[in-house]
Amino acid sequence: MRRASLLGTVRLGINSLMLHKLRSILTTLGVLFGVSSVIAMLAIGEGASEEAQEQIRKLGSRNVILRSVKPTEDVVSGGEATRVSSYGLTDFDFQRVDQTFPGVLRAVPVRQLQQEVRLNDRALNPRVLATIPEYVSVTGRPTSEGRFLSPEDQLRFANVCVLGYEVARYLSPFETPIGKRIKIGADYFTCVGVLLPRVPLGSDQPTPGADVTGEVFLPMETARRWFGDIQVKIRSGSRDMEEVQLHEIIAEAESDEAVPSIAAAAREMLARQHKQRDYEVVVPLEQLLRAQETKRIFTIVLSSIAAISLLVGGIGIMNVMLATVTERTREIGIRRALGAKKRHIVTQFLVETVVLSIGGGLLGIALGLLIPVLVEKFADMRTIVTPAAPLLAFVISAVIGIVFGLYPAWRAANMDPVEALRHE
Amino acid sequence: MGSGGLGSATAVAELRDITRVYKMGGHEVRALDGFSFTFQKGEYWSIMGSSGSGKSTLLNLLGCIDRATTGSYRVRGEEVADLDDDQLSELRSREIGFVFQSYNLIPQLDVLENILVPLFYQDDPPADGEERARALAERVGLGSRLGHKPMELSGGQQQRVAIARALVNDPAIVLADEATGNLDSKTALEILALFDELHAEGKTILLVTHEAKVGERSERTLKLRDGRIDEVRDNRVGLAASGNPG
Numbered sequence: 149m150r151r152a153s154l155l156g157t158v159r160l161g162i163n164s165l166m167l168h169k170l171r172s173i174l175t176t177l178g179v180l181f182g183v184s185s186v187i188a189m190l191a192i193g194e195g196a197s198e199e200a201q202e203q204i205r206k207l208g209s210r211n212v213i214l215r216s217v218k219p220t221e222d223v224v225s226g227g228e229a230t231r232v233s234s235y236g237l238t239d240f241d242f243q244r245v246d247q248t249f250p251g252v253l254r255a256v257p258v259r260q261l262q263q264e265v266r267l268n269d270r271a272l273n274p275r276v277l278a279t280i281p282e283y284v285s286v287t288g289r290p291t292s293e294g295r296f297l298s299p300e301d302q303l304r305f306a307n308v309c310v311l312g313y314e315v316a317r318y319l320s321p322f323e324t325p326i327g328k329r330i331k332i333g334a335d336y337f338t339c340v341g342v343l344l345p346r347v348p349l350g351s352d353q354p355t356p357g358a359d360v361t362g363e364v365f366l367p368m369e370t371a372r373r374w375f376g377d378i379q380v381k382i383r384s385g386s387r388d389m390e391e392v393q394l395h396e397i398i399a400e401a402e403s404d405e406a407v408p409s410i411a412a413a414a415r416e417m418l419a420r421q422h423k424q425r426d427y428e429v430v431v432p433l434e435q436l437l438r439a440q441e442t443k444r445i446f447t448i449v450l451s452s453i454a455a456i457s458l459l460v461g462g463i464g465i466m467n468v469m470l471a472t473v474t475e476r477t478r479e480i481g482i483r484r485a486l487g488a489k490k491r492h493i494v495t496q497f498l499v500e501t502v503v504l505s506i507g508g509g510l511l512g513i514a515l516g517l518l519i520p521v522l523v524e525k526f527a528d529m530r531t532i533v534t535p536a537a538p539l540l541a542f543v544i545s546a547v548i549g550i551v552f553g554l555y556p557a558w559r560a561a562n563m564d565p566v567e568a569l570r571h572e
Numbered sequence: 573m574g575s576g577g578l579g580s581a582t583a584v585a586e587l588r589d590i591t592r593v594y595k596m597g598g599h600e601v602r603a604l605d606g607f608s609f610t611f612q613k614g615e616y617w618s619i620m621g622s623s624g625s626g627k628s629t630l631l632n633l634l635g636c637i638d639r640a641t642t643g644s645y646r647v648r649g650e651e652v653a654d655l656d657d658d659q660l661s662e663l664r665s666r667e668i669g670f671v672f673q674s675y676n677l678i679p680q681l682d683v684l685e686n687i688l689v690p691l692f693y694q695d696d697p698p699a700d701g702e703e704r705a706r707a708l709a710e711r712v713g714l715g716s717r718l719g720h721k722p723m724e725l726s727g728g729q730q731q732r733v734a735i736a737r738a739l740v741n742d743p744a745i746v747l748a749d750e751a752t753g754n755l756d757s758k759t760a761l762e763i764l765a766l767f768d769e770l771h772a773e774g775k776t777i778l779l780v781t782h783e784a785k786v787g788e789r790s791e792r793t794l795k796l797r798d799g800r801i802d803e804v805r806d807n808r809v810g811l812a813a814s815g816n817p818g
């Protein structure tokens with residue numbers, strides 16, 4: 149026998165809602181948009197923060213990076229001015245970091261050269277970096293073929309180089325560049341390996357020509373012997389000479405805990421040693437913490453927006469349900485007269501509200517899952533939909549149905565049957 | 573006809589010293605004022621009286637959708653005043669069959685579902701409810717309209733569905749308030765014929781009306797005035813019966 153089972157009541161509720169299709173659909177819109185914005189915003193937020201964190205991780209979260217920065221200064225007037233500006237990190241700085249800083253596992257110096265790189269008729273201007281073998285382990289970059297620079301290369305002042313992946317692809321697109329003699333500046337260096345970026349490459353192919361921002365690595369000692377300390381930059385007619393001993397010092401900490409003290413020590417040392425502000429200290433871990441803090445604030449803002457939109461949706465549903473209860477006063481009277489208990493009436497209207505809100509919630513989840521796909525496709529932003537988000541949204545919409553449905557349902561159940569029956 | 577003599581009859585609804593007072597601002601309206609009466613099983617009563625005499629009030633009390641201000645009302649021996657709201661509702665779904673002037677079918681339900689509503693709310697509904705509902709629909713001539721919505725039926729047909737609904741729970745009393753009031757005379761006669769049949773089957777029927785012709789078709793007529801019994805008449809012999817002492 150059909151009785152007041154939940155399934156039957158749900159079916160009845162849907163029947164009643166179908167009597168006013170447009171109104172029911174409009175009522176669900178509040179919850180629909182609320183839920184879909186929750187999911188979409190969470191996905192976009194999650195994606196953005198993941199992207200930021202990945203960029204930071206690319207630098208190595210245990211590293212403290214000291215960089216040379218050309219100090220801002222008065223522009224030299226006059227046309228053919230030739231001058232040597234000397235700034236930046238020094239070998240002395242490196243010694244200090246490497247040998248005296250507590251908590252430093254190892255430190256790596258990097259010098260950047262301004263040289264053209266050429267193989268046969270293909271040439272480009274990548275970042276030519278002179279460094280030591282430890283560079284590869286400190287930055288955590290894998291080699292795709294061959295090897296990285298070795299201690300013997302240093303000792304023998306070997307004329308070898310390691311190409312970054314993009315540079316290798318550009319210079320020697322069809323065969324391995326290993327063993328080839330690459331012309332850097334005026335000299336030839338034998339390629340011994342190809343280095344991959346820390347983060348796996350995307351599908352984008354390197355575009356040929358000047359756009360290629362790849363890297364080429366040389367042994368530090370070899371570079372010092374061939375290229376000296378002074379860099380010449382041609383800039384809008386004037387010839388700028390720069391003397392920069394080191395462009396970067398990467399210090400790897402023993403542990404995450406050692407990172408802040410190394411950063412502090414580096415800042416203090418540089419402030420003491422350098423008369424001008426020709427350096428910066430980059431601490432990926434600090435950036436990571438900042439990114440997490442930003443994400444936390446972002447999450448709070450998002451949740452508030454979502455909460456407000458869901459609240460508005462819930463009030464909308466309550467409003468419509470109150471109108472429905474008034475409209476169906478007579479039906480309530482009939483049902484009560486025929487034996488419906490108060491709880492039957494409560495259930496009936498509560499089920500209708502929950503069906504409305506869950507219906508809106510499900511549509512909202514569908515829309516909310518669609519939006520990140522579109523954002524990824526058209527706005528070129530990364531999005532991450534965590535499985536918890538749709539689940540959470542579903543639970544929230546059900547809760548909204550119950551919370552905002554209780555009062556109208558209670559009103560309906562407590563009507564006087566005689567009065568209700570008299571209602572037109 | 574249906575019921576035997578008063579002596580052998582069993583009481584279905586016993587009212588003792590019932591008053592129903594409505595408080596309207598400052599003054600009170602005594603819709604029922606010391607009303608005592610007993611309706612026996614199988615009787616077919618019409619309840620008449622001028623407007624405002626308390627007919628609907630009486631019917632609402634009998635149907636347990638309203639409570640008396642004072643007095644005792646027993647349905648099949650059970651004291652209604654002692655029941656809470658849930659128990660009262662359960663009592664309605666088991667013992668009462670309502671037929672309203674304006675049919676009062678539920679618009680979103682079809683004929684079969686409308687007939688089933690009282691069983692739907694019973695704590696322990698009978699297993700054969702659906703067959704019963706189908707049989708009743710057949711009985712009132714709507715066996716082929718089970719899937720229709722009330723909107724698709726004429727007034728007379730809707731009232732037939734309402735009567736089937738009032739019978740589905742095999743109630744102690746069928747209460748009808750102006751059940752023919754909205755119908756043309758031909759259709760009204762059909763409905764009254766249906767009541768006659770039900771009476772012949774032994775159902776207890778109380779029919780509120782202010783049409784003398786309708787009242788005359790019943791077995792007995794109870795006439796109210798100002799919330800009290802004005803006259804009790806036995807229509808079978810056309811003479812005033814001895815007042816039901818209650």
Ligand SMILES: Nc1ncnc2c1ncn2[C@@H]1O[C@H](COP(=O)(O)OP(=O)(O)OP(=O)(O)O)[C@@H](O)[C@H]1O
Nearest residue numbers: 594596601602603622623624625626627628629630
């Ligand atoms: N809810 C109410 N509040 C106040 N007074 C009421 C209420 N319901 C009924 N009354 C009063 O009780 C008295 C009896 O009313 P009732 O509805 O029982 O009359 P009735 O015999 O059914 O009349 P009618 O033939 O017009 O339907 C009337 O005086 C009426 O005004």
Ligand SMILES: [Mg+2]
Nearest residue numbers: 627628629749
């Ligand atoms: Mg009346």
